[in-house]
Amino acid sequence: MSQDTLEKIFGVIGTALITVFVLGLAQSISAGAAGFWGGLPFWVICLAVLVLVLYDLWDSCFRNKSSN
Secondary structure, three states: OOHHHHHHHHHHHHHHHHHHHHHHHHHHHHHOOOHHHHHHHHHHHHHHHHHHHHHHHHHHHHOOOOOO
């Protein structure tokens, strides 16, 4: 396999693992003592971080890279 293909495969796997972990953590905080409204700021932070993770995946693996 080429380096680009491996980069895409492992990038998607890593992003999926981070997403499952962060969303599971946010769900467990909201379901626990904090409740939904107490966990809402954490949800906002988690979703903002996941947007950054997805952008980094797109930027490093899927965006057309120029030679220059």
